[in-house]
Amino acid sequence: MSRPSIVWFRDDLRLADNPALRAALDRGEPVIGLYVLDEDGPGIRPLGGAARWWLHHSLASLGERLRERGGTLVLRRGPADRIVSETVTDAAAGAVFWNRRYGGPEREVDAGLKAALRAGGIEVSSFAASLLFEPWTVRTGAGTPFSVFTPFWRACLALPGPRAPLAEPREVGGPHRAPASDSLDDWELLPTRPDWAKGLRETWEPGEPAARRRLREFLQEDLANYDRARDEPAAGATSLLSPRLRWGELSPHTVWHETVEAGAGGRFLSELGWREFAWHVLFHHPDLASRNLRPEFDAFPWPHLKPTHLAAWQRGRTGLALVDAGMKELWHTGYMHNRVRMVAASFLVKNLLIDWRRGEEWFWDTLVDADGANNPFNWQWVAGSGADAAPYFRIFNPQLQAKKFDPDGHYVREWAPEHLGEHPPDPLVDLGETRKAALAAYERVKSASRT
CATH class of the missing domain: 1.10.579.10 (DNA Cyclobutane Dipyrimidine Photolyase, subunit A, domain 3)
Known part of the structure; x- marks a missing residue:
């Protein structure tokens, strides 16, 4: 009897360079994509209004791309530990794969869920996908976390370079019958009364295909001017990739390697390093949003x-x-x-x-x-x-x-x-x-x- 694999999507709403998805495909069983809207779990911070708008459209794009390849995206809402376990039962799944998160409450959820699923005989694996250098791999000579960027980034660059990105799968075979899914519209992520998102719609197109196009445009048209004009707000020299990285429509490995292949980007790559440093600090100080670090x-x-x-x-x-x-x-x-x-x-x-x-x-x-x-x-x-x-x-x-x-x-x-x-x-x-x-x-x- 076939026992499907579940890929639990989080801040990695893409098909290309997605190690969790690749592991599920390599397992050889039908694949079920799952996204859980968890705004109730202990310590989980509910999304802001603009983030909810982006999430709606990025999920719509991801669901469409999975369907084009024969797959499916199941949407469910509630505390992630309970919802993932219920979906495993509903799907009679044999394995769950996800890409790692680094916030304190999220890590606790993931660790508890991994232990519970394994105790029930479910195969569980997690992967590095959202950062170039995972926080615990970069330490000072004394073995402590870094608190200053320059030596942190120097230590990162002394490690083996970021891995090559994984290719996008052509097919994502889903099960004959997928578990029940919420309707994305029923989540009411989009503003309605009032609808204040007109400017967002005029400015952005969420989703992996648009993210890939923007990366190509930046590397071909703006990167050469980046170092000189990046501080001028009217110059149009910035990458505009930050929401793409935040939602995982692009992986940092893809951005890194394509920038290097373009033959430039020293200062731009250091901005990726600043992003890495922020996650390094949060990993070691989970209350960063509420408590003075100093x-x-x-x-x-x-x-x-x-x-x-x-x-x-x-x-x-x-x-x-x-x-x-x-x-x-x-x-x-x-x-x-x-x-x-x-x-x-x-x-x-x-x-x-x-x-x-x-x-x-x-x-x-x-x-x-x-x-x-x-x-x-x-x-x-x-x-x-x-x-x-x-x-x-x-x-x-x-x-x-x-x-x-x-x-x-x-x-x-x-x-x-x-x-x-x-x-x-x-x-x-x-x-x-x-x-x-x-x-x-x-x-x-x-x-x-x-x-």
């Missing part, structure tokens, strides 16, 4: 929150052109240029003196590429509380940043044209005075660390 920052004297200031920042009404342009780009497209992200985050934390966690929560809800590592890691970097953090006294001046990186105002003109009129809005706060207040607060942190 404990001395627990003494930071955050003032009482002014909701009007937070709302002005969220809606791009701070009176600072570059910040407002970035926040409006984010609201419309679910994305923001990285240089502008740093400026907008610095303004929230170091000029408005609003806890970095409030900004991280907003980005989690509005970014299509927000993930459990990079989002909190980069917020802590800007705040000065994280790994390899920007010094707290490094405060991005939004006006000087605009002059340097958007000197002709092309980016501001596109997203916040009111700043280029005869009567631009007044800044929400005085940059000089708030900078002094931030530095005074930082002195409190330094004093607390010495006592």
